[in-house]
Amino acid sequence: MADLLKRMKTEARQIFSAGLTAAAPEACIRRYCRRDGDNLLVDDHPYDLSGHENIYVIGAGKATAAMAAAIENLMADHITDGIITVKYGYTTSLAKIRLVEGGHPLPDENGLAGAQAILEMTKAAGEKDLVICLISGGGSALLPLPAAGITLADKQETMGVLLACGATIHEINTIRKHLSAIKGGRLAETAYPASLICLLISDVVGDDPSTIASGPTVPDNGTFTDCMAIIDQYGIADALPDAVLNHIKAGLTDRNLETPGKDAPAFQNTRTLICGGNRETIDAAVKEASALGYSPLVLSSLVQGETSEIAGMHAAIAKEVLASGNPVPPPACILSGGETTVTIRGKGKGGRNQHFCLAIADSIAAIENIVVLSGGTDGTDGPTDAAGAIAHTHTAAAARSKGLDPRQYLAESNSYRFFEQIGDLLITGPTNTNVMDLRIMLVNRPPEI
Numbered sequence: 160m161a162d163l164l165k166r167m168k169t170e171a172r173q174i175f176s177a178g179l180t181a182a183a184p185e186a187c188i189r190r191y192c193r194r195d196g197d198n199l200l201v202d203d204h205p206y207d208l209s210g211h212e213n214i215y216v217i218g219a220g221k222a223t224a225a226m227a228a229a230i231e232n233l234m235a236d237h238i239t240d241g242i243i244t245v246k247y248g249y250t251t252s253l254a255k256i257r258l259v260e261g262g263h264p265l266p267d268e269n270g271l272a273g274a275q276a277i278l279e280m281t282k283a284a285g286e287k288d289l290v291i292c293l294i295s296g297g298g299s300a301l302l303p304l305p306a307a308g309i310t311l312a313d314k315q316e317t318m319g320v321l322l323a324c325g326a327t328i329h330e331i332n333t334i335r336k337h338l339s340a341i342k343g344g345r346l347a348e349t350a351y352p353a354s355l356i357c358l359l360i361s362d363v364v365g366d367d368p369s370t371i372a373s374g375p376t377v378p379d380n381g382t383f384t385d386c387m388a389i390i391d392q393y394g395i396a397d398a399l400p401d402a403v404l405n406h407i408k409a410g411l412t413d414r415n416l417e418t419p420g421k422d423a424p425a426f427q428n429t430r431t432l433i434c435g436g437n438r439e440t441i442d443a444a445v446k447e448a449s450a451l452g453y454s455p456l457v458l459s460s461l462v463q464g465e466t467s468e469i470a471g472m473h474a475a476i477a478k479e480v481l482a483s484g485n486p487v488p489p490p491a492c493i494l495s496g497g498e499t500t501v502t503i504r505g506k507g508k509g510g511r512n513q514h515f516c517l518a519i520a521d522s523i524a525a526i527e528n529i530v531v532l533s534g535g536t537d538g539t540d541g542p543t544d545a546a547g548a549i550a551h552t553h554t555a556a557a558a559r560s561k562g563l564d565p566r567q568y569l570a571e572s573n574s575y576r577f578f579e580q581i582g583d584l585l586i587t588g589p590t591n592t593n594v595m596d597l598r599i600m601l602v603n604r605p606p607e608i
Contacts, residue, residue: 174444180443181443182594183591185226191358214234216291217241219375220360226358227251228252230256245259248589266311267315271304274302277341277346281346295359298371299332299372303339305340318331324395325500325501328364336373337406348423363498379419380420437536440536444599445457451492453491455491456493459496466500489602490603493601507575509572521565523551523552526552538588546586
């Protein structure tokens, strides 16, 4: 039994690794961009590189350094200048494009300086120039240029409030855009009248370009009215800085403060393309699971909701697989993607993937041969150095043998310390990509004797 469980844990890691490989930014760029002489073909649409006076490369996000390297491999001979901002440690070697490391998920002064430099480079672009913008998950925090009257400290405090209250990434980004001088389409406004190509790697459910990194180069459908509705929904008005709340209230009546919509002239010269996302990761995981002898089943790449509730649903499916062979017979690999949310109720340390595994541990206790891995494809789960965690049939019992109460750690939102002590954190280091989360649940029957 122990040998089978050990093998299943190794196989869960293999499946996760296959998903990461498919999400590699270099592969994503190569799927849609190629060079034909002096033409750059973006999804088969040609751009004559020799026909532009200047070509600038800008961008932000956890996957952006690797995206920039892929672009340099295609067209370094035509790049005039470039600058990108990435999370600390999410770097690679670049020849023509400057790289600034900044804070994530809370923005810092480095990110602020990088965002300002990106905006200034974009302002310099003229009608005969081409701007290539590389955007991936994490770009919101790495483009922290506040609107007039708002400080970086105000934005940092606001992000802390939004993360703690359990707001979704869509809700967080709606507010981010309206506190920014660069997000919500404002970067595209700055680049106009230059031609603009925006290549995206998606880290949001549904792959909405206006939500990825808060949509700096695409029209914004959100409004200040939406911002106030989110604030009221979570009851956080009193927790927000005065400058932030006053700016949002001013935007309710001053249309000049509103973000640009689809009819803005800037978007006539803009082409936006999503090069990769969670779906590619899950497809690769399916192939790897099949090669390992599992019957794969994809629940959804669009999972959202409270993490503990999603964990309960996954546990119920695992039990059904063993009880009836439905919806897929064992040995089974149940896969899901997307991004859940955790409402923080304690002062512990953790992230949504570690929380997921801790929430499922009691539910699968004493049910033989179940292994659950939940990991962030960016290699960072919440404010920790772990990508996620692994839980299995004996996780709860092993913890209690060490004097650890899984339910107490769950109540304190302290999943990192829990898995740290039992040795089942998922540590990958920076992956230089970001396409949301991948959850892998392996369900096997005991071996025949």
